[in-house]
Amino acid sequence: MERWINKRPSRAVSGMLGLIPLIILLLLYMAGSEARLAENPADKLLPSFEQFSQAIERMAFEPSKRTGEYLFWVDTQSSLIRLGLGVGIASLLGLVVGVLTGALPVVRALFNPLLTVVSLIPPLAILPILFIVLGLGELSKVVLITIGVMPFIARDIQRRTQEIPSEQIIKAQTLGANTSQILLRIILPQIMPRLIDATRLSLGAAWLFLIAAEAIVSTDGLGYRIFLVRRYLAMDVILPYVAWITLLAFLSDWVLAKISYLCFPWDRLDGAER
Amino acid sequence: MIEIDRVWKSYGDNTVLEDISLTVKEGEFVTMVGASGCGKSTFLNLLLGTQTVSRGELRLDGKPIVAEPGPDRGIVFQQYSVFPHMTVLDNVMAAPALAQKGITGHLFGAARASAKREAEAMLERVGLVASAQQYPSSLSGGMRQRLAIAQALTAKPRILLLDEPFGALDPGIRNDMHVLLRDLWRSLGLTVFMVTHDLKEGFSLGSRLWVFDKRRHDPHAPNAYGAQVTYDLPLSKMSEESYMQTLQGLGSSSLLN
Ligand SMILES: Nc1ncnc2c1ncn2[C@@H]1O[C@H](COP(=O)(O)OP(=O)(O)OP(=O)(O)O)[C@@H](O)[C@H]1O
Ligand SMILES: [Mg+2]
Numbered sequence: 001m002e003r004w005i006n007k008r009p010s011r012a013v014s015g016m017l018g019l020i021p022l023i024i025l026l027l028l029y030m031a032g033s034e035a036r037l038a039e040n041p042a043d044k045l046l047p048s049f050e051q052f053s054q055a056i057e058r059m060a061f062e063p064s065k066r067t068g069e070y071l072f073w074v075d076t077q078s079s080l081i082r083l084g085l086g087v088g089i090a091s092l093l094g095l096v097v098g099v100l101t102g103a104l105p106v107v108r109a110l111f112n113p114l115l116t117v118v119s120l121i122p123p124l125a126i127l128p129i130l131f132i133v134l135g136l137g138e139l140s141k142v143v144l145i146t147i148g149v150m151p152f153i154a155r156d157i158q159r160r161t162q163e164i165p166s167e168q169i170i171k172a173q174t175l176g177a178n179t180s181q182i183l184l185r186i187i188l189p190q191i192m193p194r195l196i197d198a199t200r201l202s203l204g205a206a207w208l209f210l211i212a213a214e215a216i217v218s219t220d221g222l223g224y225r226i227f228l229v230r231r232y233l234a235m236d237v238i239l240p241y242v243a244w245i246t247l248l249a250f251l252s253d254w255v256l257a258k259i260s261y262l263c264f265p266w267d268r269l270d271g272a273e274r
Numbered sequence: 275m276i277e278i279d280r281v282w283k284s285y286g287d288n289t290v291l292e293d294i295s296l297t298v299k300e301g302e303f304v305t306m307v308g309a310s311g312c313g314k315s316t317f318l319n320l321l322l323g324t325q326t327v328s329r330g331e332l333r334l335d336g337k338p339i340v341a342e343p344g345p346d347r348g349i350v351f352q353q354y355s356v357f358p359h360m361t362v363l364d365n366v367m368a369a370p371a372l373a374q375k376g377i378t379g380h381l382f383g384a385a386r387a388s389a390k391r392e393a394e395a396m397l398e399r400v401g402l403v404a405s406a407q408q409y410p411s412s413l414s415g416g417m418r419q420r421l422a423i424a425q426a427l428t429a430k431p432r433i434l435l436l437d438e439p440f441g442a443l444d445p446g447i448r449n450d451m452h453v454l455l456r457d458l459w460r461s462l463g464l465t466v467f468m469v470t471h472d473l474k475e476g477f478s479l480g481s482r483l484w485v486f487d488k489r490r491h492d493p494h495a496p497n498a499y500g501a502q503v504t505y506d507l508p509l510s511k512m513s514e515e516s517y518m519q520t521l522q523g524l525g526s527s528s529l530l531n
Pocket of ligand 2: 314315316437
């Protein structure tokens with residue numbers, strides 16, 4: 001194995017290689033932070049890890065002086081509810097629209113132009129409209145996420161539905177199936193893992209819309225908090241929040257992948273038994 | 275039972291089938307051979323109802339064949355015939371489940387229990403009982419085709435259509451499949467149409483062999499003329515000798531690409 005293209009690290013080596021850049025970044029940060037704090041102990045740009053833990057302690061484990069709430073958890077809860085509702089509704093709508101337009105040519109002809117137009121609208125551009133029409137409450141934030149990711153999911157599901165071999169659809173008809181039976185027993189179950197895939201891919205965009213909406217109008221939420229404390233240059237709060245958001249994003253992705261793996265054994269390459 | 279009356283099929287300028295007239299009686303087993311691209315699958319699709327004739331008429335019991343797949347005509351494709359998200363047992367049970375009226379296509383209670391018994395009997399017949407709880411992705415190619423046949427036959431079609439069903443299987447398994455298919459054909463009184471690329475399979479399996487070929491050729495417009503059934507051979511009555519002669523005759527003709 002002379003060529004680089006043929007060199008493959010073993011599992012252990014691969015894991016260590018992956019850690020190297022992370023450790024280097026961490027060390028660089030610590031060195032930078034130390035140097036700046038040595039020069040000016042009131043520096044806020046690169047807080048020390050001690051300052052982080054104090055900020056986390058203050059936000060997560062002490063009640064807020066003003067409201068008596070544990071802000072970190074209140075923010076987390078609000079954001080996750082908005083995200084969950086927005087993504088959940090978008091997935092459900094995307095599933096229905098995608099399967100119907102994918103499976104039924106008449107419905108596709110009817111709705112495809114609309115779907116294409118809707119998917120081209122930049123969702124953030126209609127945020128003001130949502131605020132005007134739906135008010136500044138929870139609804140407009142959830143709707144922004146839904147509008148933001150639904151067209152992507154719908155179009156992906158439509159394509160996946162069309163990819164189901166026509167042999168299967170013909171086969172079902174020779175067994176006597178009507179249209180609704182084909183939709184519910186042949187197409188829908190095969191599309192479910194694809195729906196989870198599409199939802200996972202849309203999570204990044206969903207977080208973007210969530211944080212944008214919270215930054216503009218909100219009274220709580222992870223996005224609201226980091227934009228609020230930005231005014232005080234509170235990097236000691238912002239960075240842990242960003243890390244927490246990243247962890248939440250990772251976990252939601254992981255949970256969806258796990259659900260897909262456990263619920264759809266037929267979709268695995270190894271094709272396990274039931 | 276099936277009358278093929280001056281049937282033409284063309285796609286735009288491309289004439290695929292030209293003026294075919296034949297009749298098939300209930301219980302015949304027609305094997306169809308011919309060069310690649312000459313229209314065997316197209317012919318099967320006409321019978322299946324996924325394509326319609328351009329001219330002429332296809333009749334089943336004197337009535338024009340319904341131009342939509344239905345439970346009177348079963349089909350086994352070369353691949354993708356079974357449902358990947360259902361276990362072997364569920365694949366077979368899908369036949370009675372989808373045959374009933376209703377919205378969901380699920381069976382419940384007593385209907386489910388009897389469908390299960392019937393499906394298990396069918397799996398017994400095709401030798402898949404041990405794999406009843408497996409998903410198709412974990413089956414071998416031969417097992418998957420046996421499942422496809424079991425599934426199609428559970429719907430009790432009068433006509434069974436097969437499009438190169440064993441093309442992807444190795445010879446040993448192919449022989450087992452032949453035995454199985456002949457056995458099912460005889461015992462169920464089916465009318466079978468089967469496309470094959472394997473001439474030997476075409477000769478040995480059915481009761482009648484059709485050879486699709488173009489009678490006329492225009493070198494400047496290869497699509498101008500369609501294929502016809504140039505040989506229509508009853509197989510059961512054929513002696514070994516005439517079989518060999520026909521085989522040699524066919525071997526020298528153009529169709530065996
Ligand atoms: N849906 C279609 N639209 C246009 N042309 C088609 C269509 N289906 C088949 N054809 C054409 O009809 C001709 C016959 O195709 P067909 O699939 O019936 O051949 P075949 O005999 O089954 O070949 P093979 O042995 O390779 O499967 C080909 O020239 C093909 O290009
Ligand atoms: Mg073909």
